[in-house]
Amino acid sequence: MPQADPHLVLHGYPVSNYFNAARAALMEAGVAFEIEATRASQEEAFLGRSAMGKIPYLETPQGSIAETVAILEYIEDAGGGRPLYPADPFERARARQVVNIVQVYVETPLRSLFPGVFMGGANGAEALGAARPVVERAMRALARLVEPRPFLLGDQLTHADVFAFYTFDIGERVMRFAYDASLLDMVDGLRGWDAMMRTRASTRAVLADFSSAFGAYLRDKGAAWREPVLKDPAHA
Numbered sequence: 346m347p348q349a350d351p352h353l354v355l356h357g358y359p360v361s362n363y364f365n366a367a368r369a370a371l372m373e374a375g376v377a378f379e380i381e382a383t384r385a386s387q388e389e390a391f392l393g394r395s396a397m398g399k400i401p402y403l404e405t406p407q408g409s410i411a412e413t414v415a416i417l418e419y420i421e422d423a424g425g426g427r428p429l430y431p432a433d434p435f436e437r438a439r440a441r442q443v444v445n446i447v448q449v450y451v452e453t454p455l456r457s458l459f460p461g462v463f464m465g466g467a468n469g470a471e472a473l474g475a476a477r478p479v480v481e482r483a484m485r486a487l488a489r490l491v492e493p494r495p496f497l498l499g500d501q502l503t504h505a506d507v508f509a510f511y512t513f514d515i516g517e518r519v520m521r522f523a524y525d526a527s528l529l530d531m532v533d534g535l536r537g538w539d540a541m542m543r544t545r546a547s548t549r550a551v552l553a554d555f556s557s558a559f560g561a562y563l564r565d566k567g568a569a570w571r572e573p574v575l576k577d578p579a580h581a
């Protein structure tokens with residue numbers, strides 16, 4: 346098998362928004378890598394590669410790195426690829442600020458609702474009541490921080506765009522199902538940005554694999570969520 350230099354293998358599964366964000370970032374950076382289909386596990390051997398037992402993790406010549414933000418930083422710091430953070434330290438920090446807000450205050454609360462949306466479980470009133478204000482506050486924060494022109498922080502694609510895109514892609518489904526609301530409508534320009542991001546070659550490749558894997562996942566789990574929920578002509 347041909348080896349990239351350095352040899353990078355991204356482990357994960359295309360239903361995962363985190364795996365998809367890391368994969369798209371590697372593609373956008375133009376870094377050579379391979380993919381190994383891997384499910385999350387609490388087995389001892391897996392924990393040796395990903396200490397929380399989560400995917401994705403990136404196998405590097407020095408060992409494995411888990412946590413998507415750390416993987417993104419590694420891609421950037423290891424060099425050899427197209428930078429996905431601005432050169433200016435303040436602008437870099439602004440991009441990281443967006444990634445952090447999206448992960449902690451949008452992804453995490455919406456993930457708490459995955460059981461009742463995608464996994465055949467139920468979301469109680471308490472869970473539904475707890476997640477929404479956190480997400481709405483985060484989206485109000487993002488409305489202050491980003492202005493798609495055309496990318497979230499200006500004319501350069503950054504990790505903020507890639508990370509936010511895969512969070513919002515899954516998060517929009519959860520918002521619609523749980524609250525009949527839209528993340529994309531909470532920030533001016535975000536709907537157009539989403540459409541623009543979908544035209545990128547990396548997005549098309551990653552979402553093609555996501556779609557086929559996600560359908561099988563939903564069937565396996567007996568999920569309440571159905572794709573047609575997204576096909577509302579008012580939001581096409």
Ligand SMILES: N[C@@H](CCC(=O)N[C@@H](CS)C(=O)NCC(=O)O)C(=O)O
Nearest residue numbers: 361362363385399400401412413414
């Ligand atoms: N904070 C982690 C989150 C990754 C994550 O939640 N991965 C999910 C798949 S989308 C997972 O491995 N879940 C299995 C588990 O939590 O045990 C990251 O940034 O990579």
